Amino acid sequence: MTELVPPRRRSVLYVPASNDKALAKLGQLSCDAVIIDLEDAVAPGEKAAARAKLAGILAARPPRAEMVVRVNALPGEWGADDLDAAIRARPDAILLPKVDTARDVLEAGDALDAADGAGNIALWAMIETPKALMNIGAIAELGRDPASRLACFVAGTNDLAKDTGVAVTPDRRYFLPWLMQMVLAARAGGLDLLDGVYNDFRDAEGFARECAEAAAMGFDGKTLIHPAQIEAANAAFSPSEAALAEARAISEAFARPENAGKGVIALGGRMVERLHLAQAEKLLAKAGGIGA
Helix, strand or coil, X not given: CCCCXXXXXXXXXXXXXXXXXXXXXXXXXXXXXXXXXXXXCCCHHHHHHHHHCHHHHHHCCCCCCEEEEECCCCCCCCHHHHHHHHHHHCCCEEEECCCCCHHHHHHHHHHXXXXXXXXXXXXXXXXXXXXXXHCHHHHHHHHHCHHHCEEEEEECHHHHHHHHCCCCCCCCCCCHHHHHHHHHHHHHXXXXXXXXXXXXXXXXXXXXXXXXXXXXXXXXEEEECXXXXXXXXXXXXXXXXXXXXXXXXXXXXXXXXXXXXXXXXXXXXXXXXXXXHHHHXXXXXXXXXXXX
């Protein structure tokens, strides 16, 4: 059986569907995924024109990056038309904003199930409202059912700040409980999890620090607003050489005939369990997916 390699989602760049200049450069970028945005980055008067371009944008997709379309909220003025256009454009996934409950994801999934040729389109969900945080366990549980199509959570920290009035400090101290709540829910549901954007793309030092912190918290990658942020995100969310060396050592040790069937072995002066083997194999599979 061929082992599936986890998708790379270290660097996920938002690109407005209305920005022709940015769209023309997609093939030159090294980001792991691109979110073609029909929502916040597109002005109300440009919504219809941006939507009309979607099929052409996806047809000219870069060969390497996962392609995702963020639609407007489904109950709103543009949501239904956006979803229909996104389904016809056949992206890898559709990102749902303003998700409040599991029902929001299920209703979008029902629309995909009813559409012709949408069998492989996944759903991503923005966690950006107080209701989403209150209901995050039930939303994440959908990830355990492939029929729901839910594959990834995206932290919407700007909207959370707006809706709650909580200050976004450089160390994000007031957001840490919510961010860790997202990590726990995503892991419980078997979902990938992307950190929110860093708004000052000129602050390379601050961005690198926030990426490192998000990686340490357990996020899989970060959403980006500018191509200048791609390299730092890829570096922060890639396994280090030291971590890879340790993972290889654990895998090789358990593969030795004398360790067959053992639950615990001694390696390098410490006890290593099979749960560490599972972590090592997951890390090595991730590294294989990014060519590390």
